[in-house]
Structure formats: structure tokens, C-alpha cells
Amino acid sequence: MTTPMLELVNLSKHFPTRNGFGRQIGLVKAVDAVSLRIETGGIYGLAGESGSGKSTIARMIMGLATPTSGDIVLDGENVSGQSGTRAYGRKVQMVFQNPGSSLNPRRSIGASIAVPLDAHGHPRATRRQRISELLEMVQLPANFAERYPHELSGGQKQRVAIARALAVAPKLLVLDEPTSALDVSVQARVIDLLVDLGRELGLTYLFISHDLSLMRNFAERVGVLYRGQIVETGPVDQVFEHPQHDYTRLLLASVPVISAEEEAMRPRIPLIDGEIPTAEQLIALRAGAASASQRTEK
Ligand SMILES: Nc1ncnc2c1ncn2[C@@H]1O[C@H](COP(=O)(O)OP(=O)(O)O)[C@@H](O)[C@H]1O
Numbered sequence: 397m398t399t400p401m402l403e404l405v406n407l408s409k410h411f412p413t414r415n416g417f418g419r420q421i422g423l424v425k426a427v428d429a430v431s432l433r434i435e436t437g438g439i440y441g442l443a444g445e446s447g448s449g450k451s452t453i454a455r456m457i458m459g460l461a462t463p464t465s466g467d468i469v470l471d472g473e474n475v476s477g478q479s480g481t482r483a484y485g486r487k488v489q490m491v492f493q494n495p496g497s498s499l500n501p502r503r504s505i506g507a508s509i510a511v512p513l514d515a516h517g518h519p520r521a522t523r524r525q526r527i528s529e530l531l532e533m534v535q536l537p538a539n540f541a542e543r544y545p546h547e548l549s550g551g552q553k554q555r556v557a558i559a560r561a562l563a564v565a566p567k568l569l570v571l572d573e574p575t576s577a578l579d580v581s582v583q584a585r586v587i588d589l590l591v592d593l594g595r596e597l598g599l600t601y602l603f604i605s606h607d608l609s610l611m612r613n614f615a616e617r618v619g620v621l622y623r624g625q626i627v628e629t630g631p632v633d634q635v636f637e638h639p640q641h642d643y644t645r646l647l648l649a650s651v652p653v654i655s656a657e658e659e660a661m662r663p664r665i666p667l668i669d670g671e672i673p674t675a676e677q678l679i680a681l682r683a684g685a686a687s688a689s690q691r692t693e694k
């Protein structure tokens with residue numbers, strides 16, 4: 397068997413709950429003996445409702461929270477204890493749910509992408525070149541480097557966050573609800589981009605979402621998290637078509653799954669800069685197309 401990119405072994409995180417006097421009165425088992433493995437190049441989906449422990453797992457993998465117990469093995473190396481270091485950050489990067497709050501509003505997009513490059517000692521001489529390259533990877537024009545976050549749509553901001561995560565060429569990307577703050581139509585295109593990048597760059601993904609229909613389109617294997625524990629795991633089709641656990645059935649029942657037929661019937665809207673145009677842009681576009689066809693009729 398090959399070495400997995402990531403392995404969690406009996407990973408737990410317990411938070412003490414305290415009363416008004418600071419005395420511990422209980423324990424929240426946010427993550428409770430979670431084990432999973434993600435093969436190199438694989439896409440693992442971690443599903444579960446809000447509060448099931450998904451983000452706490454992500455934060456421990458990123459070294460933003462210390463496990464109560466258990467092990468995190470990254471690319472064959474036990475990293476419990478050394479996460480958060482520079483060498484570690486080169487291997488794992490994370491994309492958060494809210495692209496707005498993860499970008500500094502006073503920094504240009506180029507300056508934001510430069511932060512991880514500088515932190516990891518990327519040569520200054522080729523910095524601009526690398527920033528353009530990263531923007532191109534996420535299908536944004538190179539001149540976006542001069543723009544500021546408020547000038548970008550949600551989908552564009554999330555593309556920038558992905559570019560920034562890719563800056564140091566990590567092996568594993570942890571995506572914590574990366575599209576939950578975006579419109580449904582934009583979500584699908586961000587997922588398509590992630591699929592393409594994964595193939596191109598040989599990335600491994602841990603994709604965290606409460607949205608099972610997205611997960612079904614993206615992940616290869618899934619784990620269903622319920623109250624800090626993985627209650628069901630397996631290949632995505634198997635888990636979705638033959639759920640073994642009542643909780644998985646419940647999760648599935650509450651998710652609207654769009655069929656291929658319904659998808660095909662959705663009106664196609666022309667895109668501007670890779671995003672859905674605003675109503676005004678759309679009207680202008682259609683007016684332009686109408687006058688163009690009038691011209692050709694004459
Ligand atoms: N720093 C913390 N202190 C106390 N409890 C926490 C902390 N972080 C998370 N929790 C609790 O742990 C549980 C799991 O939270 P979280 O990992 O954010 O879930 P999810 O990402 O699936 O919504 C929740 O009950 C949450 O209230």
C-alpha cells in the first residue's frame with residue numbers, strides 16, 4: 397500500500413465548558429476519535445451538519461488547534477507537534493469559507509498573494525511573474541494584481557484565496573466550506589476550477605462541506621461526521637446510494653439534489669470575467685446583441 401497524503405489516527409479535541417465563575421462543569425467532545433486516510437491525489441469529502449466538528453478537524457490539521465489526543469500523519473510524517481512551522485505550511489494550505497474576511501481590504505490582490513511568497517522566501521526578482529502565473533491558474537486576468545478586494549465579486553475573491561493558498565505549491569489543500577458563501581451558480585464553477593487544478597498540480601484535497609449535492613459532484617470518498625465521530629465512510633457513490641447509517645439518510649433527505657435533466661433546463665447566462673453578470677450588465681449585453689442582429693438584418 398502506498399503512503400497516504402494524510403492520515404488521522406484517533407484524533408480528538410475536547411473543550412471544557414465552564415460556568416460563570418470559570419469552573420469547569422463539562423466537556424464538549426467536538427472531535428471524538430476520528431480516523432481517516434486520504435490517498436495522494438485523492439479528494440476526500442468530510443460531510444456533516446453545523447457543529448459536527450468539521451472545522452475543528454481542519455484547524456487541528458492546520459496547526460491552529462492542538463489535539464487533545466491522537467495523531468496527524470502528513471505524507472508519512474507524524475506532524476502532531478510541528479504543525480504551524482514553515483516547512484509544514486509548504487505542504488498544507490487552507491481555503492476558508494468566507495473569502496471576504498480572509499483578504500485584507502487595504503492590500504491589493506497582488507500584495508495579498510505576495511504575503512505567503514515572502515514568508516517562504518520566494519525570490520523578489522520573480523515575484524511579479526509568480527503572481528501573474530497564480531492568477532492565471534485561477535483564471536483571473538493578470539491585472540487583477542492591482543485591484544482591491546472590494547472591487548471583486550465573491551467568486552473572484554475566493555479564486556484569489558485559492559491562488560494565495562497555491563502560492564507555495566502545497567501538496568494538500570484543506571477546503572473548509574470553500575463555496576458556502578457563494579451563489580449556487582458560482583459554486584459550481586469554483587468546484588470545476590478546483591477539479592482542474594487538482595489534476596494539473598497533483599493536489600490532494602480535504603473538502604469539508606455540509607452541502608451533500610456539492611460533495612457528490614466533487615469528492616471520491618466521503619466520511620460522514622456526527623457529533624464529532626465519523627459514523628459512515630466509503631466511496632462517494634456507495635455512501636450516497638446505500639447509506640448504512642440513519643444519520644446519513646437524514647442528511648441526504650434534507651438536501652435538494654438537482655437531476656441532470658433539471659440542470660440541462662436551466663437557462664444559460666453569458667459570463668463576464670468568469671462571473672454571472674449583474675442584472676444591468678445582462679440587460680446591456682442583451683440590448684447589444686439585439687442591435688447587432690438588427691444591423692445584420694439590414
Ligand atoms: N474554541 C472552542 N471552544 C469551545 N467549544 C468549541 C470551540 N470550537 C468549537 N467548539 C464546539 O465544538 C463543536 C464543533 O464545532 P465546529 O468544529 O466548528 O463544527 P462545524 O465546523 O462542523 O460546524 C461545536 O459544538 C462547537 O460549539
Ligand SMILES: [Mg+2]
Pocket residue numbers: 450451452
Ligand atoms: Mg465549520
